[in-house]
Amino acid sequence: MLEHDKPVTRAWVLHPDLKSDQSRRAAEPALEEAVSLAAALPDLEVCGADVVRLPRIQPGMLFGKGKIDELAGVFKAAEIELVLIDGPVTPVQQRNLEKAWGVKLLDRTGLILEIFSDRARTSEGVLQVEMAALSYQRTRLVRAWTHLERQRGGLGFVGGPGETQIEADRRAIDEQLNRLRKQLAKVVKTRELHRASRAKVPFPIVALVGYTNAGKSTLFNRLTGAEVLAKDMLFATLDPTMRKIVLPTGDEVIMSDTVGFISDLPTELVAAFRATLEEVLDADLIVHVRDISHPQTEEQAEDVHAILQGLGIGDEAPIVEVWNKIDLLDDEARAATLTQVERTTDLYGVSALTGEGMDPLLAAIPDKLKDPRHTETLHLPFADGRRRAWLFDAGIVTEDVMTDEGYDMTVFWTELQKKRFAQL
Known part of the structure; x- marks a missing residue:
């Protein structure tokens, strides 16, 4: 498929500006940054953006009914498919707004996760994004399931209480997170080995x-x-x-x-x-x-x-x-x-x-x-040939005397070089 033939999702960006939040950044630059965030996702067309002034947050819907109805008309006229809200949105608010507007909705965390997922390249980056996405998803299972009170009782032949669907999914996510943590621990250990090898240089x-x-x-x-x-x-x-x-x-x-x-x-x-x-x-x-x-x-x-x-x-x-x-x-x-x-x-x-x-x-x-240099005498055993070679490669050895136990080496080095030597 040609680049220009790829389907694009029509999006609208909203920045809620809460009057009572004294720590907030200026609304207009914040909205501009949110639009730039949206532009970082491929195949997304930002059709409009607004700052929405909020006297207070409505627990179930975030915005007041009048504003929701007004925006519903705007989104329908512009054929909007995705609304991006630059701020936190609870799972209940997300579900209610999606229903009221007939669109998919992402809050700031969800949007950044989408971007990270699209950009991550190394195995560590991919694992980290997946873990972050699962942690985020775990808090929003209410959105995915509307039948949370339904019980599943084993195979259905034996009576007795089962577990709710949300509990089963939460458990599955926790198991997946544990698996990813183990994979990430191996990757991080590999990165530490790479760092140690860089310390040799x-x-x-x-x-x-x-x-x-x-x-x-x-x-x-x-x-x-x-x-x-x-x-x-x-x-x-x-x-x-x-x-x-x-x-x-x-x-x-x-x-x-x-x-x-x-x-x-x-x-x-x-x-x-x-x-x-x-x-x-x-x-x-x-x-x-x-x-x-x-x-x-x-x-x-x-x-x-x-x-x-x-x-x-x-x-x-x-x-x-x-x-x-x-x-x-x-x-x-x-x-x-x-x-x-x-x-x-x-x-x-x-x-x-x-x-x-x-x-x-x-x-x-x-x-x-270039740190200040100072002179120091080191005592290296014969078996420590690798560290001795590092000192010569760094060009900091001023005297090297062989003894019965190994080498007495006088070095003229910086604290940085001393730190790197200690990491070997």
């Missing part, structure tokens, strides 16, 4: 992090020459990609591109993708990439910092900030941004798309990775 790891669609993958491609998917699309990257690059100074580093962060990430996904985000924990330098042209860039940066802290990465971690997409700024904003960049330590203004500003960033990376 005396190259520092530089991790790109940032809000989704900030331009991390475009920057990664610019730095490494890799053909990683880089589109103007939320969650374009879901699985970390790593490449070794040689900096202009001759220093070699491993560059890691990670999944984008987002505000109000569903709890199921935070847990499911923790192992993927933990790639950042191994990093010797974190490069926080921001879309400086986005009207909510400050709020996005706060979300990124909150997730990093949740991973256990504190203020002491070496971080540089990159203000990306300066090519999208008007002349006045661009001049102000570049002035601030010049006056601020560990801040760089770039356009990953055009390559502007890359030289100062590339020059700064090795400087940030």
Whole structure:
């Protein structure tokens, strides 16, 4: 089938704006982000989007009856098949709204799960998405079954109470989750082995992090020459990609591109993708990439910092900030941004798309990775040939004396190299 012949689903996006919620983000940018989320799904046509002001939440229907009737007419006229609600929707609300509007409905968690399912590529990513989807589905079994009180009594020949359909399905999901957890444990163990093998290479790891669609993958491609998917699309990257690059100074580093962060990430996904985000924990330098042209860039940066802290990465971690997409700024904003960049330590203004500003960033990376060196004497037994070879490969051995028990080696190294040596 040709690309343009694929059937598309006509969708409408709603952002509920609750007056009593003081912690909420501005409604219009939030709606814009929700539309971008919807656009990240293939074969979906967003036909319209609205902010719906809510004086209070209606427990059974979310919206008031008047608004539901009004939207029903809009959806029917536009032949809408799917409504995306940018926020949490209870199973009962979902069932009632689908019935009232005659459409399929997804809340924010369901939408993000759909995107993650479409994007995940590695075995770990696929398993994590499946686990997150099952955890989400487990809470919404009421939607799938309208005959929850019906009992199934064995084969029907012997009397006695059976279990409700929802209990059977919940048990089946729990069994499947346990099976997936065991599979994921094996995959995570394999990833740990890969990390251990990377520790044998005396190259520092530089991790790109940032809000989704900030331009991390475009920057990664610019730095490494890799053909990683880089589109103007939320969650374009879901699985970390790593490449070794040689900096202009001759220093070699491993560059890691990670999944984008987002505000109000569903709890199921935070847990499911923790192992993927933990790639950042191994990093010797974190490069926080921001879309400086986005009207909510400050709020996005706060979300990124909150997730990093949740991973256990504190203020002491070496971080540089990159203000990306300066090519999208008007002349006045661009001049102000570049002035601030010049006056601020560990801040760089770039356009990953055009390559502007890359030289100062590339020059700064090795400087940030160069810890003060100190001399230390190590005593290695003869059987420790692999670790001894690592020290020579790193070029940090200043003296090597063979003794009756092994080798007395004097090294001149950084704390980073000492840390990597300890991991061998």
